[in-house]
Structure formats: C-alpha cells, structure tokens
Amino acid sequence: MALNITPSSIVDRDISIELQQQVQSSIDLRSPLLIRGGDSKLFYGRDPVETSNILELKNHTGIINYDPTELVVTVRAGTRLLDLELLLEKNQQILSFEPPMFNQQSTIGGVVAAGISGPRRAFSGSIRDAILGVEMINGDGKIVKFGGEVMKNVAGYDMSRLMVRSMGTLGVILNLSLRVMPKPEKEISLILDATQGEGLAYCKQWRTQHLPLSATSWYRGKLYLRLSGSDITIDAALKKLSQQMSFEFLEDDIFFWQSIRNQQHAFFNKVSKPLWRLSLPINTPVMARFEGDLLLEGGGTQRWVSNNAAEKIIRAVVGRHGGYATLFNGQKHLPGVAPFPILAPELHKLQKNLKRKLDPQNIFNPGRLYRDI
Amino acid sequence: MNSEPESRNNILLALREILPEKYLLTAKEDLKPYECDGMPAYQRIPIAVALPSTIEEVQKIIRACESQRIPVVARGAGTGLSGGALPHEGGIILGLSRFNTIIDIDHENMTMRVQPGVRNLAISEAAAPYGLYYAPDPSSQIACTIGGNVAENAGGVHCLKYGLTVHNILEVKIITVEGDLVTLGSMTLDTPGYDLLALMTGSEGMLGIIVEVVVKLLPRPLATNVLMASFDAVEDAANAVAIVISKGIIPAGLEMMDNLAIKAAEDFANAGYPVDAEAILLCELDGAEEHLAEQVNIVMVALGEANASNVVMANSEQEKAQLWAGRKAAFPAVGRISPDYYCMDGTIPRKRIAEVLVEIKALSEKYGLRVANVFHAGDGNLHPLILFDAGIDGELEKAEHFGGDILELCVKMGGTITGEHGVGFEKLDQMCVQFNPDELTHFHNIKHAFDPYELLNPGKVIPTLHRCAEVGAMHVHNGELPHADIPRF
Numbered sequence A: 001m002a003l004n005i006t007p008s009s010i011v012d013r014d015i016s017i018e019l020q021q022q023v024q025s026s027i028d029l030r031s032p033l034l035i036r037g038g039d040s041k042l043f044y045g046r047d048p049v050e051t052s053n054i055l056e057l058k059n060h061t062g063i064i065n066y067d068p069t070e071l072v073v074t075v076r077a078g079t080r081l082l083d084l085e086l087l088l089e090k091n092q093q094i095l096s097f098e099p100p101m102f103n104q105q106s107t108i109g110g111v112v113a114a115g116i117s118g119p120r121r122a123f124s125g126s127i128r129d130a131i132l133g134v135e136m137i138n139g140d141g142k143i144v145k146f147g148g149e150v151m152k153n154v155a156g157y158d159m160s161r162l163m164v165r166s167m168g169t170l171g172v173i174l175n176l177s178l179r180v181m182p183k184p185e186k187e188i189s190l191i192l193d194a195t196q197g198e199g200l201a202y203c204k205q206w207r208t209q210h211l212p213l214s215a216t217s218w219y220r221g222k223l224y225l226r227l228s229g230s231d232i233t234i235d236a237a238l239k240k241l242s243q244q245m246s247f248e249f250l251e252d253d254i255f256f257w258q259s260i261r262n263q264q265h266a267f268f269n270k271v272s273k274p275l276w277r278l279s280l281p282i283n284t285p286v287m288a289r290f291e292g293d294l295l296l297e298g299g300g301t302q303r304w305v306s307n308n309a310a311e312k313i314i315r316a317v318v319g320r321h322g323g324y325a326t327l328f329n330g331q332k333h334l335p336g337v338a339p340f341p342i343l344a345p346e347l348h349k350l351q352k353n354l355k356r357k358l359d360p361q362n363i364f365n366p367g368r369l370y371r372d373i
Numbered sequence B: 001m002n003s004e005p006e007s008r009n010n011i012l013l014a015l016r017e018i019l020p021e022k023y024l025l026t027a028k029e030d031l032k033p034y035e036c037d038g039m040p041a042y043q044r045i046p047i048a049v050a051l052p053s054t055i056e057e058v059q060k061i062i063r064a065c066e067s068q069r070i071p072v073v074a075r076g077a078g079t080g081l082s083g084g085a086l087p088h089e090g091g092i093i094l095g096l097s098r099f100n101t102i103i104d105i106d107h108e109n110m111t112m113r114v115q116p117g118v119r120n121l122a123i124s125e126a127a128a129p130y131g132l133y134y135a136p137d138p139s140s141q142i143a144c145t146i147g148g149n150v151a152e153n154a155g156g157v158h159c160l161k162y163g164l165t166v167h168n169i170l171e172v173k174i175i176t177v178e179g180d181l182v183t184l185g186s187m188t189l190d191t192p193g194y195d196l197l198a199l200m201t202g203s204e205g206m207l208g209i210i211v212e213v214v215v216k217l218l219p220r221p222l223a224t225n226v227l228m229a230s231f232d233a234v235e236d237a238a239n240a241v242a243i244v245i246s247k248g249i250i251p252a253g254l255e256m257m258d259n260l261a262i263k264a265a266e267d268f269a270n271a272g273y274p275v276d277a278e279a280i281l282l283c284e285l286d287g288a289e290e291h292l293a294e295q296v297n298i299v300m301v302a303l304g305e306a307n308a309s310n311v312v313m314a315n316s317e318q319e320k321a322q323l324w325a326g327r328k329a330a331f332p333a334v335g336r337i338s339p340d341y342y343c344m345d346g347t348i349p350r351k352r353i354a355e356v357l358v359e360i361k362a363l364s365e366k367y368g369l370r371v372a373n374v375f376h377a378g379d380g381n382l383h384p385l386i387l388f389d390a391g392i393d394g395e396l397e398k399a400e401h402f403g404g405d406i407l408e409l410c411v412k413m414g415g416t417i418t419g420e421h422g423v424g425f426e427k428l429d430q431m432c433v434q435f436n437p438d439e440l441t442h443f444h445n446i447k448h449a450f451d452p453y454e455l456l457n458p459g460k461v462i463p464t465l466h467r468c469a470e471v472g473a474m475h476v477h478n479g480e481l482p483h484a485d486i487p488r489f
C-alpha cells in the first residue's frame, strides 16, 4: 500500500531535559533503558532489554533548522520519517538514502540508530554518508553535541557516524543533522526479462556507463531498474540502454520501489521462513546455494533470501564470498540465532571496550547489538 | 618510573631487535627531517624514527612501545598542516613511507587495496588504465599518503560532489596499541557492528596505526567543463554559491578566490585570471555530454542572477587545465608575495560566506596583516591565508592570534574549526571553544577505549580539561594572560 497521507504539521516540542532526567536516574539506579522511537523495527536485531524503564522519543519532535539552499536539515529525533519526507518533498528535496518506513510512526532517530538504507543506497550513499551531526545524551548523562551542519568537519572523533547502526547502545540521539539532496526532476523505471546471472551481468556493465541509475532489483526472472535525472539525461540513458537490450516501462513504478523499500513486495509478504539479508561485494556472482526464493537489490550488493538452511551454512557460504548474512526477522523464526554476524575476536573486543567506556553503567539498550554490547 | 636516558636506551635496544640498523634512525642529523610536518611552526626531535615495512614489524614495534609506555607518532608523508605528525620528545616516529605497495587492483569490484604509504595520486595513476580513478584529491596529492588521508579524512576540490575520504574507502586494517591486527569495514556495504571505519577516519593517528586501505574507484567522468565567473564584489561571489546550489546542481568543484589570491596566482601561473576582479568562482561540472550541456546552461543563468560581471567557459582541455592551474598553484603563489603565510581551515554554512569574509577583512585591518582567501566555497570550507613575516618579532604570534579569531568566528557562525586539515597540535585551544568539557570528556573516553595509556600520538587533537580551563580564563581576560608567570601546558 502506498503511503498517501496529507502532512500533519510537525509539532515543535523539545523534551530534552525530561529525557536527560530519565537517563540520569537510570544511570544512578543502574537500571537499563529501552529507547523507543516508533517501534517500527522492534523485530530487527537482538531482543530489546526486558524492562519497564522505557525512554519514549516520539514526543521529542520538530524541525530545528532547515534551509534548502544549504542542503541540510536538523531535526529532533522523535520526528516521524513520514513528516520529514513530506517537508522535504515540498521543497523538492529528498533523503538520498531512502530509508525503509516499516510503519508510519517510524522516527528519524530510529532510522539513524538502525542504519538501514533503501534502494537508492548503492547509488547515492547510505545514512552514514549523509549524517553531519548529532546531539545526544551520553553515558555520563550529559547532553553533548558532535559534528554540525557543515559538510566538512574533522574536529574531534566522528561520533555522528558512530551513532548510525549502533542500535541505541551508545546513547540517546536527541537531534541530528542530515545532508539532503535535490529531488530528481524525473524518475522512470524499466523492466526486462533476465535470469539472475544475466541480471547481474547487466548491472555490472552499467556500472561504468555513467547511467543515471538510482535503483535496481531482480526477482523471479525480471530485472527492474530506476533512472533518475532530467528529461535530457533520461532520454540519453534510454537511448544507450535500448542498444543493449529490450525493455518495457514499469507502470506504477513509485509503488513498486516503495514496496521494495518498505518490504511490502510480494516476496517479503510471503516470507514464512527466516529472512536473511546478504551483504556482498559488488562483483559477487550468482550464489548457487541460494537459488530458492531470492530478491536482489543494489546491483547484487544486497540479496534477500528466505531459506530454511541452517544458519551455519548460510553464514559460511556468504563468508566465502567476502560478505555478511544478517538474520532480518530473527526473533520470529529463529529466536536462538544471533541476528548479526559474529565479529572477529579482536574487533569484538574493540567494540566492547567502546561500549564500556561510553556507557559505563550499561544502560542504553543493552544487548541489542550483541549479547554484551 | 624509568629515568629518561634509561627508557630511551631500553626502547632502542628493543627496536634494534626488530629492525635492521638502516631503518632505525637515531642520529641527530637523521632525525632532523622528521622534526615537523607541513606546519613548521612546531618542531620536536623524537627518540628515534622507525621505518618498518611489514605488518609484523609494526606489531612488534607497537608491542615494544606499549610494554615500555613509549609514545608512538605515525607519520605518512608529513604534509599535514596542523602538526599532527609532530614528534613526541619522549617517543618514536613510526614512519610508513616504506609501506608503498599497491597490493591489488580489482577493477571489476572497482576497488584498490593499497599499503598506507602509497601516495594519493599514485592510486589514480594506477587506476587510469581501467578508466577508473580515486575521487578525493587534496592539493597535496602528489606527496601525501593514503594513510595520512584516512587519518585526516582529507578532502579535495572534488569532494563537494564525490565526498571526502570517509565516503571513498571500504576497509582499513589497523594495528591496535596492543599490537592486534584488526580489520575495520569490509568489501560490502553493510559491515556488522559499530562503524569503526568511520571512527578511524579522521582520528589523526590517535586510535590505531593504519597498515592497509581499500579504496573505492569511480569511472572517470565522460566529460567535464570549467567556468570562471568574475565578480566586482566579494559578497556577490559568495551569494552565487548558494544560488548555484539552489538550482539543484551539485558541481564537481566550486572554488573561490579573492583579489589578493587572484593577483598572486595570476603572477605565478598566468592562468588568465581577471586581476581587477574582487573575486572569482571556478566551477567544474561533469557528467554525460547532454547532461553536462544542460548543467552549464543552468549555472550560466545562476551566475548571471548573482551579478557575475563576466563568465568564461573553457573551450578545450588545455583551457580547462589553465583555469585550474592558477587555483592549484595558489598556495605557493601566495608564498611568493609574503615571507610566510599561515593557512586556516574553518568551515561555515555556505550562506554565511559573505558575512565571514567581511569579518575576516575587518580582523585583517585590526591585526595589520594581509589575508588571501582561496577556498572550497561549495562546501563552505575556508582557507584564509594570513600573510606575515616570521623574521619580524611578534608577527608569528600575531598571525596565530588572528588565525584563532577566525576559527572562533567559524564556530560562532555555526561552523567548525577544521574542515580537512585536522586539529593536530595546532588547534588544541580552539577545540576548547568548539567543545565543552562534557564533550571533551566523551572524546577522551573514546580515546581510552582504544588506547588506555595514551601512547598513540599523545597530546594531540583532544585538549585536556586543564588546558581548556586556562584557555577559558584567557578568553575572559580578552587575551591578556592572567598569571603570566605560571607555566602553561
């Protein structure tokens, strides 16, 4: 279902101080906190900590600063992704990483903390590429600010990027600044018949052809691609592509890409088995072990598999290709399996050291990323 | 605790076991070239310079230093402009110049695996036969190393469109202070766990020694063009930047020079710059042919709207190169019109450029020192060059104060004290202005997670709270030092 909601105006409400007080008392009592945005990604990662000590971010909302010519927006973390995107849309701008909106309550803070990017990502970058600054409550209970609204900033360590995909384990994001991009003048999508191998081969040949690609997907013998740009650019691209293959225009393309982005596509709906996200080097060939139900994105860099194969086998095969397998809907199907790939021991040690130093009382979403992180 | 000569002897003994004699420099005259980086105002002589060429050697050196609590300062090419590779008197320099091998060019995956001492430009040169290149292009790219680029998150003229170092690397291997070899990032878009690759980028040798880097390569743009717009007022040029961006165009590069920089560069490089213009903008556009033509038209209109008095477009590869030649030679060109210059590196929101340039001009009059501005206007990254003569008593200090004022102005305008050159040793005091004690404590916590004894590049990047307390006190007193007789550290 396409999201088609009129903009509810974004409420301007700063509850930083209340949030900070709750964090401080959690530190004092060493009482773990469950940090909650829109609850749209509850299924992702390890189980949230069992506690009634819940830090609700959804009422911390509002746009702090938005000047379209600066290509930056600064927003409170509880602001809904839906509202933020509508605001950008009005100004002909977009979030270039196209994050999923698994429900309409999804907050921008949760988007950053989970760090999941969508179809455009392989072509115009991920959340970590777009984040410029964060203001957060840290493990000392202090409100601290890192980065800012400028594109280039190397003063101190890059705490903003570290918050992306930290799953709320390093602190509470209060406000954040994101680089935004001009909305493409036009987008059209094409569909063609292709085996998985042919699909990957096309994606590979396009990589060096300077095409205005902004998404690709392959599913059940069809390759889908989206072109974004001006009329002239798209016409030129179509000419180039028509010399390489025959294709049709994809109708309802907005709906199609939204269904990939938000996992409403038939592939995801039918998933009655565990859903794995495979992240792979861009030139990874067809992986024979996973010829079952499969959906590819980003020129093959991201492959979704629903498969009953044992975790060990999946991780081993993917590992041989230099990639990682994440169990995306773990708790539902394989509650005993760690959703995130196991880290090399020395790397795990560094990550754990970091968690200990930044969250000495271990209160921020403990165990959401790894058992001890 | 060991006495100083004793600890010196002990570490030298250990290092001699690890490295052949010629790769362990200890003689005064051999150490001299390492006494500073590209920021010669600060100089120190280290105990020794170790020049390993294998990962195992680096591990052994680090373990020896860790067990004896000897500071280690990594060094690439030493082109850093903030004293980042400035030696520690009680420590060693770990020079990575012998790590200069390109390990693997994987043109199908569009990546290159290189050792940290490989020069930035050498990467693009090695990629050229495949029609590929490495996008970040600092002006120092002939000399600076990829390891130094990662450590500083270096940018370049083209990072407005193609991003900084952090956007263009996939993986690094580091040696931790304990001597562990750890891989950060991966060949995929989603590496599990915390994004330590991002944290390592720009960490200025404080968190680990980078011993291998995988960079992303891009296909060379099909076509490029360069426009030069002249302006009768600096404010107009500054506003033009926002106008171009507001048209939905992201130029490959958008650089600005003011009159003093124009004149110096023209004298030096004969680029054909208008020496009577108050400012010029150089705008590079790239893309497929049709798309390029379209962008050129839009930018032409935007520049007109912004009161450009003249716009020239390069008509050939040679003319493009010529227009860039002046910009690329701007630093040495300014070096010719003044015995010394001091290069600043603040970043501000684009819309504030005009305002900040006006204030810098006022400061220039106040201090009685000239300033040439030549900078990455597209991303608001200023490089005011303060001209002074170190031979004149007090001028260096004056230039440093002036520079400090500029950086504080950048912070006040919602910007930052460093866009790409790093904090190093130079901007420790300004860190106290940009960050409060809680934030600095947070940074120290990060440092301690990686390096509990502060052995990796100690005394850089993150000032102690003590130091900041003193800086704060100095501010209150308007630059007049209270208790001037107390030693400061």
Ligand SMILES: Cc1cc2nc3c(=O)[nH]c(=O)nc-3n(C[C@H](O)[C@H](O)[C@H](O)COP(=O)(O)OP(=O)(O)OC[C@H]3O[C@@H](n4cnc5c(N)ncnc54)[C@H](O)[C@@H]3O)c2cc1C
Pocket: B037, B038, B073, B074, B075, B076, B077, B078, B079, B080, B081, B083, B084, B085, B096, B116, B137, B138, B139, B140, B143, B144, B145, B146, B147, B148, B149, B150, B151, B152, B153, B154, B155, B156, B157, B204, B205, B206, B208, B209, B210, B211, B331, B420, B421, B457
């Ligand atoms: C004329 C000139 C123009 C310049 N133009 C630009 C520009 O356009 N953009 C820009 O961003 N910079 C520019 N710079 C600054 C400088 O070139 C960059 O900061 C560069 O990245 C430094 O690389 P390097 O190899 O010289 O590093 P060094 O100066 O040797 O070291 C820099 C820092 O990195 C650390 N380091 C070096 N290697 C490693 C390693 N392997 N592991 C861990 N830490 C390491 C050092 O300890 C130090 O803190 C310019 C400098 C000059 C002199």
